[in-house]
Amino acid sequence: MKLNRDDLHEFQNYGVDFIINKPISALMLECGLGKTITTLTAVSDLMYDYFEISKVLIIAPLRVGLTVWKQECDKWEQLKYLRCSIAIGSVSEREKALQADADIYIINRENVEWLVKNYPFDFDMVVVDELSSFKSHQSKRFRALRKVRPKLDRIVGLTGTPAPNGLMDLWAEINLLDMGERLGRYITRYRDEYFKPDKRNGAIVYSYKPLPDAEERIYGKISDICVSMKAADYLEMPERVDNIVEVGMSDKETAMYKRLEKEMILPFADGDIDAVNAASLSNKLLQLANGAVYDENGKVKKIHSRKLDALEDLIEAANGKPVLVYYSYKHDRDRISERFNAREIKDDKDISEWNTGKIQLAIAHPASCGHGLNLQSGGSTIVWFGLTWSLELYQQANARLYRQGQKNTVVVHHIITKGTVDEKVMTALKNKDIGQASLMEAIKWHCKDVQTNEVRLLRSKSAEQRIEEVRD
Structure with missing residues (x-):
């Protein structure tokens, strides 16, 4: 051109x-x-x-x-x-x-x-x-x-x-x-x-x-x-709808979460789940909220499938429309792949086939496709299976679909486990965006x-x- x-x-x-x-x-x-x-x-x-x-x-x-x-x-x-x-x-x-x-x-x-x-x-x-x-x-x-x-x-x-x-x-x-x-x-x-x-x-x-x-x-x-x-000041941006999908754990699962949160350890016969410091604890709690946690030997302890059930409902509600799911941990990816016919976005071929409508359920880590990729032609539904503390990754990942050229309303679902650190992450993302928005407005x-x-x-x-x- x-x-x-x-x-x-x-x-x-x-x-x-x-x-x-x-x-x-x-x-x-x-x-x-x-x-x-x-x-x-x-x-x-x-x-x-x-x-x-x-x-x-x-x-x-x-x-x-x-x-x-x-x-x-x-x-x-x-x-x-x-x-x-x-x-x-x-x-x-x-x-x-x-x-x-x-x-x-x-x-x-x-x-x-x-x-x-x-x-x-x-x-x-x-x-x-x-x-x-x-x-x-x-x-x-x-x-x-x-x-x-x-x-x-x-x-x-x-x-x-x-x-x-x-x-x-x-x-x-x-x-x-x-x-x-x-x-x-x-x-x-x-x-x-x-x-x-x-x-x-x-x-x-x-x-x-x-x-x-x-x-x-x-x-x-x-x-x-x-x-x-x-972008909203200069481009014709698509409509965007943000949705919170809450899931709840059983009393037993909640007790496990509370014990890990309080004592920084969950004992198991074949390998404990433990946190050595506050950062590690936050990481472990996020994993447990997603449904599985790595133990001290690097093996996966499956705790619950609440988010997988919610994801299944969202996929069904999409009624055949393509869905892009963002995961946080490898065990999230593996559990999603075990349950659904999902394709991970990893290379140019994956990107091309997603944009041409050949992939109905795509999964991706926000750090791997957070910058520079145009995925808006392949779908308009995002599901955050696991959340990130990083406002940058969060905004950039959403912008793969929510951008100029998107012809449909973009729906961003966030699967949140009630009573867990998930709720704090959502609050933090919102508050950071408020602070950053004031910076962007000032200049x-x-x-x-x-x-x-x-x-x-x-x-x-x-x-x-x-x-x-x-x-x-």
Whole structure:
């Protein structure tokens, strides 16, 4: 397809100009707003209109890096000249890709540390797809990229979920972009200025709570380099219905749950179910709410089938329509597969057959298909068999079906076991979304606020002419 700036939506053109005009930028765009085409258009203009860059690194989730970015270049006639080299795979495959003559080099985020350690970091521009995956300042990927950040003239962060767990996540993401200019160079200073201790045990602080004016002050600090856009403001989104399906355990099953919750152990003759700390306990309780738990030997203890029964009812109620089920644990997947004729979404063939209506019941882990995949053609019903604490995974997974191009009302079912941690997860997801929504609103861009952009220099020349001038 032919692509010109006139073919882009007005909000996409604004995003292109935002990247071009700001060496440091963060586009917080919800799914479906075209962050990939927006970024690639900006890269094209910077490379072949303004001659400011010649070598770009894109850091992306694995599956997105393998397919989405290059596919988008190949899709549009005006971007086909952007030569992409995918540095993903074995060490030899990565090395070969990095040595290729290209404009854009694409690597998965897990290999950022390897790249920094083994290659001269000579990129003019870095694009971090899903910036929120760098929210931990202690992660190896953050430390590696932060080490070479001073070498970069331009950096772009892309995400739809900038603060999935609250405002504390923002420090590392913004620090990676501006090297501490806005929120401070050190996480401790950021904590002291905008937060106060919340949950603690003596001198040990487990969590922090934002000060009353923290949101406003933080948003004011970062608003010059960040812009947010919500899909519902610019796209014709399908109707969405969220449904809670409650199931209850028997008295015996409830007693087992309560004992595990209180004593952190359930004794069995062939292997106990035990939790060594609070995080492990939460994990075990979520498993038990789903109906099965791994014991100390890694074997599965089946406790109940309440959620399987509810899932059966939902599948029957779908009346032959395709259903996409999100599971949390391998034993969830195995038990669902044992009971139903389900197909797991794992590769491009699965995606294609789902989108062409050949799969009636699909199962997937939200972490494996949470980013970049278009599944809206295959169905409009989602069932959360097992819940996730991660707002990012939750929103991204739902966006596989709830996005532009979906022709039917999207129904999102959540199977909740009453009286369990499931209820707390749903409350947490709702509360985190409220906090993140206020961030997105604070830095939201509105079309009416921006005047028509001036016509760019060199626009009269064709893309082919500009490319030949640069490469000659």
